[in-house]
Amino acid sequence: MMHYRKGDNIAKETKKEELPFKDCLPKGQENFLWMHVNGGTKVNNVITYAKNALDKGEYRTIVWSGHGGGVVKTVSCAEIIKRTHPLYQVTRMDYKITEEHWLPIMDNLEEIVVTRKVPAIHILMSLEAINDVEGVQKPNTKTDYWDPPGPSNSRGFNQRNGTRRQNQQYHGQRQRKFKRKENQQKEDADENVVQHDRNQKRKHKKSEGNSDNRENKKTTEPKNT
Template sequence: SEDYRKTRSEDSACPIPGLPANTLHMRVKEGSKIRNLLRLATARMQGEGGDGGGTPVRQVVFTGSGRGITKTVTCVEILKRKVAGLHQLSKLYYKTVTETWGSPGLTVDRTVPAICILLSKDPLDPQEPGYQPPRTDGVSVPKMSCEPLNQI
């Protein structure tokens, strides 16, 4: 009988050069559980060992592609609320995913959108495209005026 299972390989290079060796890399997939990703990332960023007894980190990179992009952005936004003062650098790019169906295999290369977001306790280059400064808590967001317009 034919084997129609799909195997998948992809390049996982993040387009942010020069990351320190101890940067925590979080790969977000469509089926990833946000609470599990955030539990690990928050513990490591806040200097707790967590379940893995890992050392504290000053930078974390979240990467996701295709249908995992929305979940990647959600993780980043929640972590920025849990850990104050994080600088952000976001990069959008495309990557090639190779899918092989069956054995001997029909191979198909697909190009999918991807996102790579660096959160750092240390300052980043504000001139770098995709940079966002830390949130400024306590600053109120301007309210929209809902007053009726004067009629002529």
């Protein structure tokens, strides 16, 4: 990596028609409010904007989207706004494609592009009824989306302290597993960059060696008299 400098990160923008809600978007709600959340988003600002849009009747459906460091804030926004509005909710997980560009600082080296898949979350919330959809959460109910697999438990986290600890342990394991996978992807990408750098250096060294051999051959050839 010593022969490269960090370039731009280019994220593939997701379009409205690419959101994973084709099977559950309420009829007539194609023109929904799409709220993008990232790690630096002010939660109070976006919540106030979304509430005003619902209260004024400008929109009846909202989609919250966030990726990477914005996932936690995306979930927080959804949890806050459904306290004041009877919203149906559908949560879907996805990936956002990001390209990292590495620019060479030496001649005879090529630009390296590393593609990463960043975890993303999309939360559909609507005042219109959403029925017959897997994973739908109706107003004033709890979701089992984040619960570990196993026998159904209508009381979720509030059943007993033991259950709460088990759920916390399960989610902790999921977070650690996800972190290990993310680190492994980063290590693999860095290894690819290093291997590419080695190949380029080997290729450059070989071309220099061939050039030196041709020069030596020219100097050792006897002159015709």
